[in-house]
Amino acid sequence: MKKIFILSAVVFLAACGGKKDPKTELADLKKQQADINAKITALQATVGADSVKSTDVSVAVLKAGTFTNYVQIQGKIDAQDNVMAFAQVPGTITAINVKPGDHVSKGQVLVQLDASVLKQNIAAAQTKADLSKVVYQRQKNLWDQKIGTEVAFLTAKATMEGDQKQVDVLRQQADQYRIISPITGTVDQMDLKLGQSISAANSIRIVNADNLKVKADVPESYGSQINTGDVVKVLVPDAPDSLNAKLSFAAKVIDPTSRSFAVEVKLPQRKGIRPNMTAILKIVNYQNSKAISIPVKAIQKSEAGDYVYVAVNGIAKRTNVKAGATYGGITEILSGLKEGDQLVTDGASDIEDGSKIKIVKSGN
Structure with missing residues (x-):
C-alpha cells in the first residue's frame, strides 16, 4: 500500500x-x-x-612478534670429568689417604698398595747404581789424564747408565702400586678397606662437579635442522632450574641402531644440579622475528582450508589463513592476517560470516 x-x-x-x-x-x-x-x-x-541479537566475543589485536619453534628432547646431566681411578697391578692396601666427599688434586695419591719387596729391590738397585757412578767418575778422571784405556772408560759409563735405568724402571713399577687421581675433583664413590686385596676391578670414582654437561640423542629427522652453536633452553625438572645456552657439540654421524645423533650442552656451575639428573633440552630449530602468531584454538577448519573470524565494525568477517608451524598452542600465520586485525579468540564457534558481534573483551 x-x-x-x-x-x-x-x-x-x-x-x-x-x-x-x-x-x-x-x-x-x-x-x-x-x-x-x-x-x-x-x-x-x-x-x-x-x-538481530549480537553475539558476545573476545578479540585480540594482532601484533607482529617473534615466533620460535623448538625440538624438545630429554637428556641426562653428566660431569665432563667423570673418571674411575684404579691400581694398575693387584696388591694389598696399606694406606687409604682419602674418603668419599674429599676434594682431591690431579696426581694426588689416593691409596697405597704393599710394595715392600719392590722397595727393597729399588734400594739394592740404587746402591749398585751409586757404585757404578763412582766407578765411572774415577775412570773418567783417569781418561781425562790419558791414563787407562778407552774401553774401560766406555764400559764404566755404560754400566752406570744401565744401573740407573734399572732404578728408574723399578720406581715406575712402584708407582703402579698406588691409586692416583687423574683429575682434580671430588671422591664420589669408594668402597675400599685397609688390608683388602684388590685388582684393577676395584676403583675409585672421581667427579669434577664444577664442569657439567647435558647429553641427549636427537632423532635423525632433525639432522638438517640442528647444528653446533644452536640456541637451546635447558630445563631441570628436579632442581627446578632453567638456563639458556648453546649446543657445544652435535654429532655428524647417525647411530645405525637408534637412528639418532648425539648432542651436548656445557653447563655453567650451578647449585642443586648433579650428574645423572634428567634435563629437558628445547633446541631452537626455527625462528621468525616478524611473525603474526595466534592461538591455535582460534583456527577453524573446512574443506576449503583453515579460516578465522575477524571483527570489522561490529560484524564477523570470515578470513581464510595459511598456517605455518605450531608450538605451545601458538600457530604462526603465513598469510591472511595483518597487524591491527581484531581476531575473534572466544565465541568463534557461535558465529558465522556476517554475524553481528559485541566485543566484551579485547587484548593483545
Missing part, C-alpha cells in the same frame, strides 16, 4: 507540471520508482539489523 501511495503522489505531481512526451515521462517515473524502492529496501534492512 505504501508503494502504491508514493507512486500515486509521483504521478500526481508529474501531471501538475505540464504535459510531457509520454515516453519521456514514463522513463522518468520508472527511474523515480527505482530510487524510492532502493531507499525503502535499505531502510528495511537497517530496521531488521537492529532487531
Whole structure:
C-alpha cells in the first residue's frame, strides 16, 4: 500500500507540471520508482539489523612478534670429568689417604698398595747404581789424564747408565702400586678397606662437579635442522632450574641402531644440579622475528582450508589463513592476517560470516 501511495503522489505531481512526451515521462517515473524502492529496501534492512541479537566475543589485536619453534628432547646431566681411578697391578692396601666427599688434586695419591719387596729391590738397585757412578767418575778422571784405556772408560759409563735405568724402571713399577687421581675433583664413590686385596676391578670414582654437561640423542629427522652453536633452553625438572645456552657439540654421524645423533650442552656451575639428573633440552630449530602468531584454538577448519573470524565494525568477517608451524598452542600465520586485525579468540564457534558481534573483551 505504501508503494502504491508514493507512486500515486509521483504521478500526481508529474501531471501538475505540464504535459510531457509520454515516453519521456514514463522513463522518468520508472527511474523515480527505482530510487524510492532502493531507499525503502535499505531502510528495511537497517530496521531488521537492529532487531538481530549480537553475539558476545573476545578479540585480540594482532601484533607482529617473534615466533620460535623448538625440538624438545630429554637428556641426562653428566660431569665432563667423570673418571674411575684404579691400581694398575693387584696388591694389598696399606694406606687409604682419602674418603668419599674429599676434594682431591690431579696426581694426588689416593691409596697405597704393599710394595715392600719392590722397595727393597729399588734400594739394592740404587746402591749398585751409586757404585757404578763412582766407578765411572774415577775412570773418567783417569781418561781425562790419558791414563787407562778407552774401553774401560766406555764400559764404566755404560754400566752406570744401565744401573740407573734399572732404578728408574723399578720406581715406575712402584708407582703402579698406588691409586692416583687423574683429575682434580671430588671422591664420589669408594668402597675400599685397609688390608683388602684388590685388582684393577676395584676403583675409585672421581667427579669434577664444577664442569657439567647435558647429553641427549636427537632423532635423525632433525639432522638438517640442528647444528653446533644452536640456541637451546635447558630445563631441570628436579632442581627446578632453567638456563639458556648453546649446543657445544652435535654429532655428524647417525647411530645405525637408534637412528639418532648425539648432542651436548656445557653447563655453567650451578647449585642443586648433579650428574645423572634428567634435563629437558628445547633446541631452537626455527625462528621468525616478524611473525603474526595466534592461538591455535582460534583456527577453524573446512574443506576449503583453515579460516578465522575477524571483527570489522561490529560484524564477523570470515578470513581464510595459511598456517605455518605450531608450538605451545601458538600457530604462526603465513598469510591472511595483518597487524591491527581484531581476531575473534572466544565465541568463534557461535558465529558465522556476517554475524553481528559485541566485543566484551579485547587484548593483545
